Amino acid sequence: MSLSAILDAQSDWDGALRNAITASDLDPDNFDFALHAGSLANRIGRFDQAKKVLDRALLLNSSHVGVLHNACFANEKLGFVPEAIEFAKQAFELDKPRAEYCILAANLMMRLGDFKGAADYLLEKSGEIAHAALFHRTLSGALNQIGEFEQALEQIESAIKLSPSETEFQIHRSGVLLNLGRYNDALTAATDALASDPDNLNIRRQLVTIQLELGDSDAAVAEAAELLRREPSHHEYAQCMQHVLFQRQDASVGIGDIIEQKRKSGPRRSFRERTLLEKLASEFRVIGAIFLREMRSRFGESRLGYVWVVVEPMIHMVALAVVFQFTMKGQPPLGDSFFFFYFTGLIPYQLFVHTTEQVSNTTSHNKSLLQLPPITNLNAMYARAALELYTTFLVIAIFTAGFMIFSVDAIPLSFSTALLSLLITWLLGLATGMINGVVNYYFHAWHHIFQIVQRFLYFTSGIFYVPAMMPLEVREILSWNPLLHAVDWFRTAFFYTYEPPWMSVHYLFATVLATLALGLVLEKLTRKTLRRIA
Amino acid sequence: MIIFEDVSKAYHTRSGKKIVLDNASFDFPAGYNVGILGGNGAGKSTLLRMIAGAEPPDRGRIRRKARVSFPLGFGGTFHGHLSGRQNVAFVARVYGADSAKVLRFVQDFSELGDYIDMPVNTYSSGMAAKLAFGLSLAIDFDVYLVDEVTEVGDARFRRKCAEAFAERMKRSDIIMVSHNSQTIKAYCDRGAILQDGGLRFFESIDEAMLFHRRLMGAANA
Structure with a gap:
């Protein structure tokens, strides 16, 4: 122990600490040895060692200010702030009425963000303490943080009364006044503080804030310039200047004048609810806008984007026709041209499949679009479906022209039947797409399952055959497929000998209506949910 | 209201x-x-x-x-593959505004020059913000919604924004x-x-x- 004291005196800190700890280890019941080793360890920054011996000392005597002080210090340095707070509180109880440890405990609490705890603790102890300016300052800081601005002001004014020359107190008081919205008082306080300490840049920084609150942006700019002049490379001051300049620009809007003008110009133009007709018109306008955007943006993906939409069924049909030309000798099931026969099967099928696909992807592909309030899920669906219908008509027009060149009669016998059957197929696609869109959201695998369903429909919808070629039992089963009816109905518009007895337009309509009703109900039920993920 | x-x-x-x-x-x-x-x-x-x-x-x-x-300066609805002009026309159509008039205002306001005909995904973030801001101001709304005034562009552009905004505020409200x-x-x-x-x-x-x-x-x- 005495060796440690000698080494201590010679400034051989490490040696002193080693010896002090050895002494304490040799005589673990000696309080002074442990305290000495602990304070020595603290002094040279060995806080973990300090904590160990101090814990020993505390077991021997926990009512000693010195050991509590050192334990508080070591714990705080090691990051055990709650323990440090406890030691500080205990030290204060022994050290009353001096406020030092009380203030320390409160500051540590505030470091943990416990401003309310700090304020309550200080208020509780205020009766037991001799007047200390720093005590009032600390209490004021805690109260200010918890929004008790009036009490904070009272406390800081007490502190200033005890210690009038403390500039930091003045700055704090000005900050409290700022919080209270007493901007002019805050300005006076800060200006007074600056007068007594002209080189204090913290006061100048505070002045900038106050002047901005007062709307005096010229003064704020001047003050910020002074800050930068004194410390040109100070990052925060540079930011402050930038902020001030932006604010000045905003302030130049002059809200006061504009409000005044608004009041003078009397009531605003009146707003009236839109009539049903106007609402409908706006609905169509929105659908039209999305339609155009969809068409253009598909072009945008690649230069050939929209051209590809038209070319795809063409290639499909040519491939099919070539294959069947060789496998099925002779006449096509209807008409004279294999190409034309497949054409009449593929057009409704592709219209259905593409419309379903586009409509079911509406929400996931248009998340950003749905941010615009006039755009609803439904009108985006209609727009995408409309684009498919438009594309189909375009494809038909191109093909019809092509068939005419090769002298295949591709003009429908009944335009109304052709149009109606396509429209009903389109509605079936739209409705199925609505249902799929909802099901996809809750059941992701549905997307893949439906692709298999599509393949299945490809073979069961009579695209490359007519149901008459099937045995009766098979046809009975196939005729449950509404798409088969749609394809057959479309074909009756072109082949006048074609009058399939199994075809039921009523069944087709009933299916479409039921699907559409289900689709609309599902859309309505999930509208908010789907929109929210958008 | x-x-x-x-x-x-x-x-x-x-x-x-x-x-x-x-x-x-x-x-x-x-x-x-x-x-x-x-x-x-x-x-x-x-x-x-x-x-x-x-x-x-x-x-x-x-x-x-x-x-x-829509929230002022919100450009989230822009389609990257479409040009500035097409995007502006789209929003104008959706709100039933006169597309040509809106486009004139935006062209003049956002100072994009020939970039107005380039796809929006070629724009810098500053350019996109100018386009979005111009578009918001071009359409005649009764109430403008502002979510955190973004500090777009240089001081001169900001002044321009503030002035255009002040002009709008004579007839419209802000939240x-x-x-x-x-x-x-x-x-x-x-x-x-x-x-x-x-x-x-x-x-x-x-x-x-x-x-x-x-x-x-x-x-x-």
């Missing part, structure tokens, strides 16, 4: 459910510019999107007796969310605080600010 009737709204975060409005009824009267204050995560932006109509309430009804803008008290002071004459599932209105900005500071303090407690 925008009327909230018994509106409830909550959103989910990783730390659990956050309530924005709880069966709240209030209205934004016409003729006032309102600055909305509130703590972080109180749902100010969600509230603004509800006012816009971009976000549906969980329960209740929001009635708008005014043409309400603004900002962390910056001075910005709110510059643009608004009324304050409102979003707190505990309700929106509380104040006659003056200073009053609202004081209340807000106390509230923020109480949150520390």
